[in-house]
Amino acid sequence: MRPQDVIRRKREGGALSAEEIEFFVQGVTGGEFTDYQAAALLMAIYCRGMDEAEQRTLTEAMLRSGETLDFSDIPLPKADKHSTGGVGDKTSLVIAPLAASCGVAVPMISGRGLGHTGGTLDKLESIPGYRVKLALAEFRSVLKLCGFAMMGQTAEIAPADRKLYALRDATATVETIPLIVASIMSKKLAAGLDALALDVKTGTGAFMREEARARELAHALVATGNSCGVRTEALLTDMNQPLGRAVGHALEVHECIEILRGHAHAAAQPVVDLSVELTARMVALAGVEPTLEAARARALHALQSGAALESFRRNVEAQGGDPRVCDDPARLLQTSTLRAVKVESPRAGFITQVEAAEIGYAVSGIGGGRTRVGDEIDFQIGFVADVKHGDQVGAGGALGTLYCRDDAQAATAGERIRAAYTVGDEPPAPVKLIKEVITA
């Protein structure tokens, strides 16, 4: 078998055999497939697609390219969630302790932020002392101790995915469902999960703006997860505005801890709702509760009883962070060193549209995120929205507050955020947070 033969078959729209996919994935890490041959095949996959069997085979081959984690010594079902990413999407910080306090072990391997979206690892690092680089033994002991542990991908997990992702980024072959599915699922499956709840976002702040494409991705992810032996469901959720109020690292962790403390701002309710629903799915899929209803009730109770907060506190402590943030989340914010700038509505009316990605880019563009891989992040910078889609606002009324460092940042990011909001005369149709549930 030669790389050209595999490329040729996909180029003509044929389905690759398991042997051909295995040869590709092994060849990418082993050198039999050069970078340019891999790039040509990636583009052929982009243009011609892959069927369900190919997607599963590709996912499994990428999974097998590296080590898998074995937590069978922990006598609990393992579950995780994954979001395709959005603006202000902070639910992992609520879900992990919530699911853990419902009797599920959550070995969560998360990512960094780039562009308009933030990453869970970066957000956690805004907690003083918190370490996300854990050796596997430490990850395991934190998981045992707290019911959940958080870390980044290691060099040992799905190395083919790392190699391919770098190539995809350089060759404009990122935005294609089979490769997205294999990339997400190969890493998630490496943690040896029993259940997986997916949050597939669609709208102005999502990677898949179009709902139809997001739905297609959700179906492909669910099909691949289940065929690989992990009970998987997906929620198709609205990302036409930031989720909750806060966009920015310390601000988002602050919002999450307030939720765990039962002090959630009314405008943060979507974060609560989505976190509870995703947790309930994990709990039910993991078999800890017999019905989704029972799982929802259990998750709500764990939140309201403070059990989830205690689980979070134990984790912060175990991963080196300052646990006092759990009692006094304001410690996360260095408000006195910042400029707090009111972003004003240019006119009176109703919020009819929000370009959520623009808000993300506005924040990352002034240091509150990464515009390139490797950029340092100013954890304090961010935006707290005062209005949501459909809210009424007066002329000069506050859209929200921008936290930044100087006048130049205030002007640039403030204007970009203002422009992200469309204010109209008529109230728009209400948005639905959870648009659809995709099950096997």
Place this chain on the structure above:
Amino acid sequence: MRPQDVIRRKREGGALSAEEIEFFVQGVTGGEFTDYQAAALLMAIYCRGMDEAEQRTLTEAMLRSGETLDFSDIPLPKADKHSTGGVGDKTSLVIAPLAASCGVAVPMISGRGLGHTGGTLDKLESIPGYRVKLALAEFRSVLKLCGFAMMGQTAEIAPADRKLYALRDATATVETIPLIVASIMSKKLAAGLDALALDVKTGTGAFMREEARARELAHALVATGNSCGVRTEALLTDMNQPLGRAVGHALEVHECIEILRGHAHAAAQPVVDLSVELTARMVALAGVEPTLEAARARALHALQSGAALESFRRNVEAQGGDPRVCDDPARLLQTSTLRAVKVESPRAGFITQVEAAEIGYAVSGIGGGRTRVGDEIDFQIGFVADVKHGDQVGAGGALGTLYCRDDAQAATAGERIRAAYTVGDEPPAPVKLIKEVITA
């Protein structure tokens, strides 16, 4: 501009701007486009195609990636021919001296053979002493002296094409019209031509087996040539059997010299007909004769008068070859050192189909051509066909004679050639050598 942006546009089926194409071609030679980015773009072009304007721009950008030859000191119109390649396709050796003796200067830059097809340069090297590696100054002086000169592509001509061709070969992106057009035309245009006659082959021995695809290629080549300022026409010709009788290097040169000497075997008539027609097109397009009819008459006269043979003799001498082969072409053949094996028809009937590529592979597979780049060629090995499509043959009658070195070669190649012929009960519909003429 970033490579990803260019790749993304083509990936989505958009037309690339002149700036984007220029950036790509310069980037490939200059390093701003990595090999894997170039490979991804090549596959995107394979899958999405290019319109006429893009093809012309790509051709011109590849042409400009290197040096162009300037023969304006030669006070004759410059013309050339190009064939997309086939089995026994030897017309260049007849056309170059024929066109030269009709008052056209032919600066012919030719290629090597690979797989089932032979290359003009390799065939010429079967003439003892003949050199195809000429410095540009020598090429120019041979062209002035003989009216034509033959050499291989230099490192200075269209370096982007060499780079891209190597990538295409490794990434299964060879067989796509826009890239074929740009590759062929950028090299041909580098010779500063006024006119170009193309021989686009279709059938069992052609790169484009399907007639519709070959026609599409012919139209694209003609459109690009004319829009780049070179008067260009194409003949769509039959390649459902070897052209003429001989397949193999010395055997093909022998056949050509016999044609130039006026001693063509009756079965070699298609070589004569096609050579005269392509020459006439060159002569007419170059403006040397006012009509195609006049150009045909002039070409026929140059062949029959021996003028073309004299032009060939001068060239052989000028390029270091032994000119005695022009008087005694049998000198080319070392028949006494070879095994001559009759390839027999397994049954009586009519030749209804010939897998021409199989005959090419049979010959190259025993050393009479290259199966890989860099293989040495045994110039003496080859096959001389006794029957053509539609001919009647008896059981055990000769399909032709295989010239090889030993019993093993005789068995392998003989069987492969026998299997290439289908003998049926009914005479097939006759084939037409020139199927169509494609003009601007």
